[in-house]
Amino acid sequence: MEIKKIGVLGAGSMGNGIAQVASQAGYSVVMRDIEDRFVENGLKAIDKFLAKSVEKGKMTEDQKKGILSRIKGTTRMEDLKDVDFVIEAVFEDLELKRNVFKALDEIARPDVILTTNTSSMSVTEIAMATRRPEKVAGMHFFNPAPLMKLVEVIRGYHTSDETVQVVMEMSRKMGKEPVEVKKDTPGFIVNRLMIPHLVEAIRMLEEGVASKEDIDKAVKLGLNYPMGPFELMDLTGIDIAHHVTEYLYKELPKESKWSVPPLLRSMIRAGKLGRKTKGGWYQY
Secondary structure (H helix, E strand, C coil), X not given: CCCCEEEEECCCHHHHHHHHHHHHCCCEEEEECCCHHHHHHHHHHHHHHHHHHHHCCCCCHXXXXXXXXXXXXXXXXXXXXXXXXXXXXXXXXXXXXXXXXXXXXXXXXXXXEEEECCCCXXXXXXXXXXXXXXXXXXXXXXCXXXXXXXXXXXXXXXXXXXXXXXXXXXXXXXXXXXXXXXXCCCCCCHHHHHHHHHHHHHHHHHCCCCCHHXXXXXXXXXXXXXXXXXXXXXXXXXXXXXXXXXXXXXXXXCXXXXXXXXXXXHHHHCCCCEHHHCECCCEC
């Protein structure tokens, strides 16, 4: 089946970034969120990103208009009934994702592949909310989606070889480099490696080993990472780091590397979530 139209569930930072990437690859996109203001904010974010690309000479104004013209924003799930492929990018809450997939299963054609952009949660458990678990896979983009090259393609227990092949091919058509995660393990590849690194950075700050600025500087200059752990959490969302850490602690053997540091809980309670709230580990 030829894929021409893609449905994206969620217009937040990941959803609008994925919608932009899909449109830039030439696909028609239906980007859906639960309220008009979320949809409008998502479209504005895409416009802002593309405007910067025009300023830098990376694309023309006509190219920008073409990309925006291929993205339709909506609050209606029914508008996804004729899409050929779906990417879900709602908040990292398992029950929410299962409810979304149950609704998608009833709306999308039976031959349509449904993918989840979850960064760590069970693709199998999400897929079992549908009557087509063989056509459900993980398609984990990284933030910001228009710039980051990696996509983790995750097999659920029932995911078919054909589904994996199509998702890998779709990732490449969007200009990404896919890797196949053969086993549906919590955190997949990147987050399973990254979360203990973030947790230990917070613990070092709690213990007074070094300032957050010096921990970030040491990681950038000593490990050659482009960002330090505190800068990274601010960019991707401190609440996301908290959610993923709690999920890994629940799903994996109970080791201290998966437990949530008290300071991380305090940041969440104080509403300090990073760049999206203008303040996290740093002020913006």
